[in-house]
Amino acid sequence: MTTYYAHRGASTMCPENTMAAFRQALREKADGIEIDVQLSKDGEAVVIHDETVDRTTNGTGAVKDLTVLELKQLDAGSWYNQACKDETIPLLEEVLKWIARTDLMLNIELKTDREPYPGIEQVVIDAVKRHDLGERVVLSSFNLETLRRVREISSSASIAVLVWDNVDGIVKCARHLGAEAIHARPGFMHTAESLRAEAAGLPIRLYTVNEPEDLQGIAPGFVDAVFTDSPARLRKALGDTAG
Numbered sequence: 001m002t003t004y005y006a007h008r009g010a011s012t013m014c015p016e017n018t019m020a021a022f023r024q025a026l027r028e029k030a031d032g033i034e035i036d037v038q039l040s041k042d043g044e045a046v047v048i049h050d051e052t053v054d055r056t057t058n059g060t061g062a063v064k065d066l067t068v069l070e071l072k073q074l075d076a077g078s079w080y081n082q083a084c085k086d087e088t089i090p091l092l093e094e095v096l097k098w099i100a101r102t103d104l105m106l107n108i109e110l111k112t113d114r115e116p117y118p119g120i121e122q123v124v125i126d127a128v129k130r131h132d133l134g135e136r137v138v139l140s141s142f143n144l145e146t147l148r149r150v151r152e153i154s155s156s157a158s159i160a161v162l163v164w165d166n167v168d169g170i171v172k173c174a175r176h177l178g179a180e181a182i183h184a185r186p187g188f189m190h191t192a193e194s195l196r197a198e199a200a201g202l203p204i205r206l207y208t209v210n211e212p213e214d215l216q217g218i219a220p221g222f223v224d225a226v227f228t229d230s231p232a233r234l235r236k237a238l239g240d241t242a243g
């Protein structure tokens with residue numbers, strides 16, 4: 001039994017990072033959802049994976065150059081399926097309000113690996129606080145400077161360090177930040193750093209796991225959680241019973 005986070009929501013069944021995908025995650029009995037957050041031109045936290053709106057909406061341009069009003073006019077569903085044409089880019093506020101009515105956990109990934117989005121840490125921390133969701137929210141980022149600022153602003157925020165492939169010293173760094181976990185790709189489990197994480201009692205959560213084979217050679221006990229595009233399908237494939 002592991003914890004299942006729906007990656008960008010249940011993004012196989014619905015357009016990623018939309019309310020439809022989050023509702024689908026709930027229906028699929030995911031334990032939590034993972035969302036990506038960027039800042040609009042007017043400094044609002046919005047939920048979208050890419051730095052531009054080009055791939056997942058009918059618009060063009062950088063998120064940072066568009067106001068919330070402009071972003072909200074975009075169709076964030078048709079690219080996936082015409083039936084989803086009414087989906088819009090969710091505001092972080094909307095997602096938090098919805099999460100508060102569920103018992104889902106929430107992983108907010110601060111997408112500052114390409115755009116610095118000055119002030120995003122404060123915006124996100126304030127929003128989580130307003131909704132009193134600190135106990136259910138974990139903030140993650142590939143950008144260690146972002147996580148350092150999160151820790152500076154809030155000594156109690158739950159932090160997870162995201163790792164792509166440059167893992168040297170990451171466990172030390174995670175401990176220094178007071179991180180609660182490392183979010184890594186399955187290949188991380190075959191590195192010396194994973195043993196260090198285990199020795200340090202640092203849980204490892206793996207992204208993105210869609211097939212049982214993605215966990216090949218990894219002892220189930222060493223994985224605290226998985227991020228998957230298809231929570232129900234993966235749970236079934238792993239022979240896990242819904243929690």
Ligand code: G3P
Pocket residue numbers: 007034036049109140162183207227
């Ligand atoms: O947070 C885990 C995973 O979402 C990181 O990669 O590109 O899907 O945001 P990406």
Ligand code: MG
Pocket residue numbers: 034035036109
């Ligand atoms: Mg992400």
